[in-house]
Amino acid sequence: MLPLHDKIVAITGASGGIGEATARLLAERGAAVVLAARRGERIDAVAQDIRKEGGRALACVVDVTKADDLRRLVSTTVDRYGRIDVLLNNAGIAPISPLADLDTDGWSAMIDVNLRGMLNGVAAVLPVFREQGAGHLVSIVSVAGLTVSPSMAVYAATKNAVRTVHEGLRTESTDGVVRTTAISPGYIRTDLADSMGDPQLRERTREYMDAMGIPPAAVARAVAFAIEQPHDVEIGEINIRPTAQA
Structure with missing residues (x-):
């Protein structure tokens, strides 16, 4: 029996990068995955690929800045699979x-996107977790929030805010119902640089990613590790970066 055969996982930002890699890996390990992103054609294609490989996957067009979209993601997941075990907040710019x-x-x-989108996810899924008696919130944060670099003050602030919300939810969830995991990647080979308007910063970031970046699958494995743990074990935070990154 596959290790995640009993898990139902909804993933935002699943049209590429870490989100797509995580959806594919979790499906390979037996989880049912619901892919959420604004690019409907892309998540439809990824979900179809997963189903062709024998996995369980559904696509749901979602803009995380809209609270109604997150509520629809959660309700769609529950309607299709009967519950939602994990919400992976991955969308970010x-x-x-x-x-x-x-x-x-x-x-x-x-x-x-980075903060309000995560809070919209919390607001949508937390009542369902409470009703079910169990649930796991996982968010992709960033090592950029651990050491603030020039030009990254506001980005780091949003990521640190997500980390703070996670810690607050953890302290409010010692009844054993909700687990939380914050995963902070370093340089990962994704299209995150595409959202950078400054051409010099965008090119420099791409050069760093090309030179030392590790594949999104590395983060996907960290997500799988956290959610594979028994319910009485919480992996609160994981930092994952290339060994070459300072």
Whole structure:
């Protein structure tokens, strides 16, 4: 029997990168996965690939900045599979720039997607977890929040806020119903740099990713490790980065 045969997992930002890699790995290990992202055609294609390989997968178009979309993701998952065991908050953007550039639109976008999107997920799934008597919230954070680098102040702030919410939820969940796991990747070969408006920062980030980045599957394995644990074991935080990254 596959290790995750009894898990139902909804994943935001599942149209590529870490989200897609995690959906594929969890499905290989027996989980039913619900892929959520704005790019409907892309998540439809990934879900179809998973089903062709014998896995269980469903696609749901979601914009994480809209609370109604997250509620629909949770209800769609429960309607299809009877429950939701894990919500993976993975959607994120990084239109980073020096604070002196005053890119207030970029700041707002990061707050809306990286932080508010995660909170929308919490608001949608927490009542269901409580009703079920069990559930696991996993969020992709970033090592950028551990050591703040130039041009990354607001991005790091949103990621640190997610980490803080996780810790708060953990302290409020010692009744054993809800587990939380925050996973902070370093340089991973994804398309995150595409959301960066500054061409020099975008190119430099791509160079770092090409030079030292590890594949998204490395993070997917960390997600699988956390959710494979028995319910009385909580993996609170994982930092995963290339060995070459300072």
